[in-house]
Amino acid sequence: RRALHVAAVAEAEKTAATTRGGAASVPAPVDIANKLRYLFGRNGDYTNADAYHGTAWSVREKLIDSFNKTHEHWRKEDPKFIYYLSAEFLMGRSLTNTVYNLGLQGEYADALNQMGYEMEKVADAERDAALGNGGLGRLAACFLDSMATLDLPGWGYGIRYKYGMFKQALKNGYQIEQPDIWLTSGNPWEVRRDDVKFEVGFGGRVERRKVNGKEVTVWTPSEKVIAQAYDNPIPGFDTPTTSNLRLWDAMPLTEFDLGAFNAGDYDRAMLDRERAEAISAVLYPNDSTPEGKELRLKQQYFFVCASLQDVLSRFKAVHGTAFESLPDKACFQLNDTHPTIAVAELMRLLVDVEGLDWDQAWTITTKCLNYTNHTVMPEALEKWPVKVMAKMLPRHMEIIEVINEGWTRWLAGHLGDLKSEERAKRIAAMSIIHENPWNKEEMLVNMAYLAVVGSSAVNGVAAIHSNIVKDEILNDFYQIFPSKFQNKTNGVTPRRWLAWCNPELAALITDTLGTSEWINDTEKLAGLRAYASDKSFQAKWSAVKKAKKAKLAALIKKIHGDDVNQEALFDIQIKRIHEYKRQYLNVLSIIWRYKQLKKMSPEERRKAVPRVCVIGGKAASAYDMAKRIIRLVTAVGDVINRDPDTKDLLRLYFLPDYNVSLAETIIPAAELSQHISTAGTEASGTSNMKFQMNGCLIIGTWDGANIEIAEETGVDNVFVFGVRAEEINQLRKERKNFKTDPRWDELMRDIEGGMFGDKDYFKPLVDSVNNMKVGNDWFLLANDFAAYLEAQEEVDACYKDQAEWLRRSIMYTAGSGKFSSDRTIREYAEDIWHVKPSRPSA
Numbered sequence: 025r026r027a028l029h030v031a032a033v034a035e036a037e038k039t040a041a042t043t044r045g046g047a048a049s050v051p052a053p054v055d056i057a058n059k060l061r062y063l064f065g066r067n068g069d070y071t072n073a074d075a076y077h078g079t080a081w082s083v084r085e086k087l088i089d090s091f092n093k094t095h096e097h098w099r100k101e102d103p104k105f106i107y108y109l110s111a112e113f114l115m116g117r118s119l120t121n122t123v124y125n126l127g128l129q130g131e132y133a134d135a136l137n138q139m140g141y142e143m144e145k146v147a148d149a150e151r152d153a154a155l156g157n158g159g160l161g162r163l164a165a166c167f168l169d170s171m172a173t174l175d176l177p178g179w180g181y182g183i184r185y186k187y188g189m190f191k192q193a194l195k196n197g198y199q200i201e202q203p204d205i206w207l208t209s210g211n212p213w214e215v216r217r218d219d220v221k222f223e224v225g226f227g228g229r230v231e232r233r234k235v236n237g238k239e240v241t242v243w244t245p246s247e248k249v250i251a252q253a254y255d256n257p258i259p260g261f262d263t264p265t266t267s268n269l270r271l272w273d274a275m276p277l278t279e280f281d282l283g284a285f286n287a288g289d290y291d292r293a294m295l296d297r298e299r300a301e302a303i304s305a306v307l308y309p310n311d312s313t314p315e316g317k318e319l320r321l322k323q324q325y326f327f328v329c330a331s332l333q334d335v336l337s338r339f340k341a342v343h344g345t346a347f348e349s350l351p352d353k354a355c356f357q358l359n360d361t362h363p364t365i366a367v368a369e370l371m372r373l374l375v376d377v378e379g380l381d382w383d384q385a386w387t388i389t390t391k392c393l394n395y396t397n398h399t400v401m402p403e404a405l406e407k408w409p410v411k412v413m414a415k416m417l418p419r420h421m422e423i424i425e426v427i428n429e430g431w432t433r434w435l436a437g438h439l440g441d442l443k444s445e446e447r448a449k450r451i452a453a454m455s456i457i458h459e460n461p462w463n464k465e466e467m468l469v470n471m472a473y474l475a476v477v478g479s480s481a482v483n484g485v486a487a488i489h490s491n492i493v494k495d496e497i498l499n500d501f502y503q504i505f506p507s508k509f510q511n512k513t514n515g516v517t518p519r520r521w522l523a524w525c526n527p528e529l530a531a532l533i534t535d536t537l538g539t540s541e542w543i544n545d546t547e548k549l550a551g552l553r554a555y556a557s558d559k560s561f562q563a564k565w566s567a568v569k570k571a572k573k574a575k576l577a578a579l580i581k582k583i584h585g586d587d588v589n590q591e592a593l594f595d596i597q598i599k600r601i602h603e604y605k606r607q608y609l610n611v612l613s614i615i616w617r618y619k620q621l622k623k624m625s626p627e628e629r630r631k632a633v634p635r636v637c638v639i640g641g642k643a644a645s646a647y648d649m650a651k652r653i654i655r656l657v658t659a660v661g662d663v664i665n666r667d668p669d670t671k672d673l674l675r676l677y678f679l680p681d682y683n684v685s686l687a688e689t690i691i692p693a694a695e696l697s698q699h700i701s702t703a704g705t706e707a708s709g710t711s712n713m714k715f716q717m718n719g720c721l722i723i724g725t726w727d728g729a730n731i732e733i734a735e736e737t738g739v740d741n742v743f744v745f746g747v748r749a750e751e752i753n754q755l756r757k758e759r760k761n762f763k764t765d766p767r768w769d770e771l772m773r774d775i776e777g778g779m780f781g782d783k784d785y786f787k788p789l790v791d792s793v794n795n796m797k798v799g800n801d802w803f804l805l806a807n808d809f810a811a812y813l814e815a816q817e818e819v820d821a822c823y824k825d826q827a828e829w830l831r832r833s834i835m836y837t838a839g840s841g842k843f844s845s846d847r848t849i850r851e852y853a854e855d856i857w858h859v860k861p862s863r864p865s866a
């Protein structure tokens with residue numbers, strides 16, 4: 025290897041490469057070796073991890089060239105910017121994405137080959153940047169990719185968590201959580217900006233003072249920290265544009281409390297530092313359920329405050345104090361309610377700091393902000409106790425009170441025609457500050473209401489979801505501001521989720537369509553419909569799927585030590601573990617399948633469709649029921665996978681530590697994927713789109729984006745089952761009288777009776793779907809059970825007809841054009857942001 029590498033470097037030194045930045049530069053092998061030599065003190069004979077670091081630090085320079093060019097151009101043009109405020113960005117790995125997006129893949133793959141390495145293995149040494157929980161954080165990452173690809177002036181703003189999403193391990197089949205230590209070997213994808221830092225305050229008191237006869241409000245925080253900027257360049261695909269994700273790190277105002285330090289009180293000297301660093305220390309691992317911890321509110325205010333100051337300081341550098349034109353230069357998208365304190369913070373900055381009139385500031389604020397809702401589940405809507413907010417953010421609490429007074433007064437006028445009793449009721453129902461329904465003593469700030477009142481546009485993330493937002497959860501507000509409410513169906517980047525994670529399929533598509541333009545114009549994938557029934561095309565299509573299945577099989581072997589039948593149907597459910605997502609229902613059907621196989625004669629078994637079932641996903645650390653579901657999956661797997669009667673026909677594996685990178689391996693290999701949430705509960709779902717792009721058939725409920733996916737793919741090509749969203753309320757009321765299927769009753773007895781061991785641990789799971797117990801089967805597993813089993817039979821029948829199965833598979837990819845995040849971002853840009861492309865010259 026060493027000799028190879030020396031020869032390669034010598035050879036490469038003779039040639040000069042040209043980068044996207046335009047500058048002639050050192051050939052890649054030389055540059056990689058230089059980086060290893062001078063940044064890491066290494067000389068030859070590297071591990072794959074070394075080769076990764078050398079490659080990454082080399083690629084970083086091209087990325088920064090492109091970043092600088094883009095921002096120079098944007099500084100000159102001064103276009104309107106969109107700022108995507110999000111507590112989460114689930115970026116995953118960067119190396120592969122960066123070299124592909126910059127068009128450097130060939131150059132670096134060759135360089136590594138010459139040096140005796142393989143790009144795929146080298147790329148595998150990168151740790152995921154897991155600064156997000158699941159769908160919401162990954163959506164933000166896909167949006168950044170599309171914004172850059174579409175040349176839209178826009179940045180993401182968030183938190184540089186020291187520890188991201190925890191690492192999930194299994195111990196005796198139970199989830200255990202380990203810290204995600206991702207920064208220790210350095211992060212080549214970020215640039216620390218020592219000249220960009222802002223103070224962020226907490227607590228303290230608020231006073232009124234007279235300055236030049238004018239009353240001003242002065243907030244004196246009792247605690248201050250520094251927000252330090254780190255830039256993460258975001259390369260667009262097939263464009264010179266590289267935009268930015270700016271993440272904030274929390275630091276103490278001063279390195280040490282010098283007084284305490286000099287007095288020898290080192291413990292106290294450290295306290296401030298620890299308190300400051302705690303703010304950006306760790307991502308809260310809750311998906312779709314807010315954790316009402318004070319530190320969480322602190323995180324939210326921390327990054328919002330720093331981001332708004334940053335934007336205002338850039339605005340002022342160009343436009344001075346002409347704040348009335350701020351809405352022509354900047355707009356903010358609130359990714360769920362997590363950054364909603366921005367409503368109060370922008371008001372504070374404009375009124376208290378810049379001295380604008382309240383009304384003028386309010387006009388500007390509401391013009392600049394927009395809010396995306398991502399959930400319909402009432403328990404997921406954030407509400408902060410007034411007491412907590414008043415203590416941590418006393419001035420913001422005042423501002424929210426004034427906003428609410430103005431809002432309710434305006435409402436009273438607007439609802440003037442109503443009888444006073446009815447009017448009072450409506451106003452109380454829409455008050456931003458209201459009683460805690462479970463504890464009349466406590467008052468709460470409803471962050472969704474604050475976001476709606478403080479924004480120009482409010483959107484849901486799939487057609488059905490946006491309708492539920494309008495007709496149910498925010499219906500009062502919809503009646504008052506119908507034109508504020510919009511739909512923006514989610515999308516995913518076709519670069520990471522098809523072209524880069526499945527280069528084999530991408531090559532086949534490009535060959536067949538005669539162009540690679542589909543990578544940024546996914547509507548062109550529709551051209552594949554013409555080949556859906558073509559035998560020779562089907563054979564090629566199937567060969568790609570087989571190759572990807574082999575890779576997943578190798579991964580299963582590595583993790584579980586088992587060889588799986590690669591001719592089996594690969595059946596996948598990967599997503600956060602949540603009762604509403606109903607992994608439990610999936611497990612029940614797997615147990616049922618197992619019991620049927622056990623009863624069959626050898627002859628019958630020969631006709632059965634073999635399946636390899638994979639379930640993956642993390643449970644929030646405090647979500648007890650979700651952890652029990654994981655244990656049920658592993659316990660059922662332990663029984664099934666070892667049973668000599670059935671192990672050739674059915675397997676169940678739990679893949680631990682599901683994350684973005686694992687998804688990139690699993691999704692291309694999947695033949696059937698499960699999206700089986702109770703109708704009306706999954707706002708959109710986005711993995712469903714990734715599976716669709718990769719030609720994976722879907723078994724799913726009439727929920728979230730499944731509906732639009734089915735419409736685009738052809739409803740008959742999708743295994744749709746179960747009750748509809750409109751029926752849910754009624755069915756919940758009637759669940760007590762619902763007559764469960766005898767097969768369901770049998771499975772409940774099996775689990776309760778200890779068929780999979782651990783019967784005490786599984787008892788709460790059995791109870792949670794019992795109509796006589798507390799949970800009352802809230803997510804209606806029993807109601808959908810029979811229909812689900814029937815849909816599974818249709819799956820088997822279809823799989824036996826491989827020509828039909830492949831035809832459908834092709835129709836999925838062909839129908840996935842709508843679900844590119846490029847389409848979603850174009851809609852946001854046109855309907856909400858009013859931001860236009862601005863591309864630097866190449």
Ligand code: GPW
Binds near residue numbers: 159708
């Ligand atoms: F509760 N989503 C998520 F709405 O991943 F805030 N985490 C969250 O905390 C929330 C929503 C929140 C997901 C939705 O569950 C999923 O249906 C949707 O596709 C995704 O956000 C992106 O819109």
